[in-house]
Amino acid sequence: RLRVLSGIQPTADSFHLGNYLGALQQWVLLQDTHEAYYMVVDLHAITVEQDPKVLRQRTRVSAAQLLALGVDPERSALFVQSQVPEHAQLSWVLECLTGFGEASRMTQFKDKAARQGTDHASVGLFTYPVLMAADILIYQADAVPVGEDQRQHLELTRNLAQRFNQRFGKALTVPEPHIVKGTAKIYDLQDPAVKMSKSASSPNGIIELLDEPKRSAKKIRSAVTDTGREIVFDPEQKAGVSNLLTIYSALDGRTIPELEAAYAGKGYGDLKKDLAEVLVEFVTPFQERVKSYLDDLAELDKVLARGAERARSVAAETLALVYDRVGFLPPG
Numbered sequence: 001r002l003r004v005l006s007g008i009q010p011t012a013d014s015f016h017l018g019n020y021l022g023a024l025q026q027w028v029l030l031q032d033t034h035e036a037y038y039m040v041v042d043l044h045a046i047t048v049e050q051d052p053k054v055l056r057q058r059t060r061v062s063a064a065q066l067l068a069l070g071v072d073p074e075r076s077a078l079f080v081q082s083q084v085p086e087h088a089q090l091s092w093v094l095e096c097l098t099g100f101g102e103a104s105r106m107t108q109f110k111d112k113a114a115r116q117g118t119d120h121a122s123v124g125l126f127t128y129p130v131l132m133a134a135d136i137l138i139y140q141a142d143a144v145p146v147g148e149d150q151r152q153h154l155e156l157t158r159n160l161a162q163r164f165n166q167r168f169g170k171a172l173t174v175p176e177p178h179i180v181k182g183t184a185k186i187y188d189l190q191d192p193a194v195k196m197s198k199s200a201s202s203p204n205g206i207i208e209l210l211d212e213p214k215r216s217a218k219k220i221r222s223a224v225t226d227t228g229r230e231i232v233f234d235p236e237q238k239a240g241v242s243n244l245l246t247i248y249s250a251l252d253g254r255t256i257p258e259l260e261a262a263y264a265g266k267g268y269g270d271l272k273k274d275l276a277e278v279l280v281e282f283v284t285p286f287q288e289r290v291k292s293y294l295d296d297l298a299e300l301d302k303v304l305a306r307g308a309e310r311a312r313s314v315a316a317e318t319l320a321l322v323y324d325r326v327g328f329l330p331p332g
């Protein structure tokens, strides 16, 4: 069976709709066909300042959300990144294969560093994409389900795998990005020119899955639409309506042409009202499931520990191979 690996940061109180439609929906689907490794990336989270108590809480809430969305810990290894120390160990080796200029060209780093100022941005933020490469390569993953914003990091990962293989002999699988065209970039509801994001979106532009369903419904109903009145998918001319159609289709299963046909002759208000209802029907039972996972933290931690154990058995194997190829002595 082919392997998939992906991760999500525990840096907000809730996942947002972009996370779900761009990536997590694929995580769930790929379990049917792949051997899956899914993790909450707390090592990545501390590249920017975190309050320890809040981080621990958000890590658990993240895991509960993944379970509630359908990640099945019987089939997939679900774990927390810091509980598998091999990621950080492989990362060091890969850092030594990464050019300073190459890392400096990562656009997410440039954006975040610009926002924080170079004196405040950490070295961890700079090496963040290399740790991400280690996350992927240590499982010899064949595919990595992510949104469009991770494409450049995947390209770096592929380059590092190829470079390692060239220098030390084939040892690492070169992974393919699994980026689903239709949903790889969900846009801000108030500004459909930019992606929905926890750091940049205005409160009304982002739908948080754990937010009060009524509030989310209101955000959908007040989403920015476009001039004109026809409900057609046209991302150039009608970015707002097209984004709503993308979200609608991904949540409800109907294709975009089917939705266009269903809304022929109707207005933007009808579309938004119906989508708001679809969203409420999705998040309400989701939130109940999250709550039940969080009601038993001992069990949740046990599930994660089991996931980490499974992950470690694979990760340790790759690390041993890499250390040997690099020329380190065998463990004493």
Ligand code: TYM
Pocket (backbone or CB within 6 Å): 005, 006, 007, 008, 009, 010, 018, 019, 020, 021, 022, 023, 024, 041, 044, 131, 132, 135, 136, 144, 145, 146, 147, 148, 149, 150, 183, 184, 185, 186, 187, 195, 196, 197
């Ligand atoms: P993170 O935590 O920022 O986001 C998690 C996933 O959500 C996707 N995403 C979106 N997709 C569509 N539209 C949006 N508006 C949107 N916003 C976010 C992201 O592309 C991502 O797939 N570096 C990663 C975490 C990571 C990782 C890994 C991923 C660490 N190690 C190894 C894959 C493999 C990140 O910060 O994702």
